Structures are given as C-alpha cells and as structure tokens.
Amino acid sequence: DTAVSQTPKYLVTQMGNDKSIKCEQNLGHDTMYWYKQDSKKFLKIMFSYNNKELIINETVPNRFSPKSPDKAHLNLHINSLELGDSAVYFCASSQLLGSDEQYFGPGTRLTVT
C-alpha cells in the first residue's frame, strides 16, 4: 500500500486556469505538508497542517489555498495559474509536528504553458 499518494502525477495546463492536486496518507499521521521543488531541486515548504489546522503558511501567494477535509487528506488548490508556478509539488506527512521524519509522496509535476 502506498503510504503517501498524490494525484495527478502530471498536470499540464494553461495560464489563468484553476487546478487542484490531491494528497492522501494512510499512515495515521497528524501532520501534513506541501512543498514546491523548482527546476534546480530546491525544496521550499509551502504549508503545514496539524490535525486539520494550518500551522505554517510561508510566503506563498494567496492564489494557493490548501484544504484539509480530514487528517488523512491535504489538497492544494491553485487559482489563476502562472508560468512561475511550474514545478514539482510534493505532499508529505509526519507523525509529530516538526520533530519526526517525514514521508513524501511521489510528486506532481505541474507545467503551466
């Protein structure tokens, strides 16, 4: 069974569109994260949720809105997509907030044309 899964794996869309990426973890973890990885492999945290509550919201444009319907899911919705949003987005989870190893999903490669 996949521990952390994301859909879709690839997403190609045009500027101005709205899209969502879904993430689910079956590890029973309390904390979930979204990261953005650019073309140089630099990894930047975007959001962190603990027990469905937003804990961290880094300097991310408000076009990005996370939604956590329950502890096992953390979805990422992006409005008005821009070229600079092209990247690989990773979902991750951990048992404890900030003090335990994280388990990563396989990533969603978003390409905005």
Place this chain on the structure above:
Amino acid sequence: GDSVTQMEGPVTLSEEAFLTINCTYTATGYPSLFWYVQYPGEGLQLLLKATKADDKGSNKGFEATYRKETTSFHLEKGSVQVSDSAVYFCALTTNTGNQFYFGTGTSLTVIP
C-alpha cells in the same frame, strides 16, 4: 534562524569511489538531523537520521555522525554504486520549531 548548508553539486564519481557530501547546520535548541535521498522521478525518502550529538546514523552503506562541536552532519559512503545516483538532501528539525529545514540538495552521479 535555523538553517542547513550543504555542498553544492553536481558531484560525479566513478563506481567504488569514496563519497563525502558536506552538511553544516545552524539551529536553536537541540536539532535532529536527517539525510534524505531523491531518486530520479521519485519523492524524497529518509536515508538516515541522528537525534543527538555523537549519534551515528547509517543505512545502505551510508553513514553520518552528528558533530555538535563542528555543527556538521557529513554524509559518507566507502564505495558508491551506480544505483546511488540521486539527489541528497540534508535536513534538520528542532524540538522548539514546527518545520523541517532542507538544504539545497546535492546531485550525485556515479559512472561505471
């Protein structure tokens, strides 16, 4: 603030060569230190970790020792294989913080 600095890549080695990837950190509190590996087209996965000073993490022939005096957590492997080609990330988290801090990643290519 808390941060991790790791050596820039890319690193290219021949099979069976010795590998060192340097990582130093700045942290308040008492950090736990990690090395993650990202194989091509995949997400990150934990390679090894150390949670207190002088601990040595090891896995798959890789080792790293938590050195508080030099604030370092260098990754080493005595004999690399082609299958070790990947991007390696050093990371830390602290008991006073609420997030992970990742280094910029070091790309390793091992050639036969």
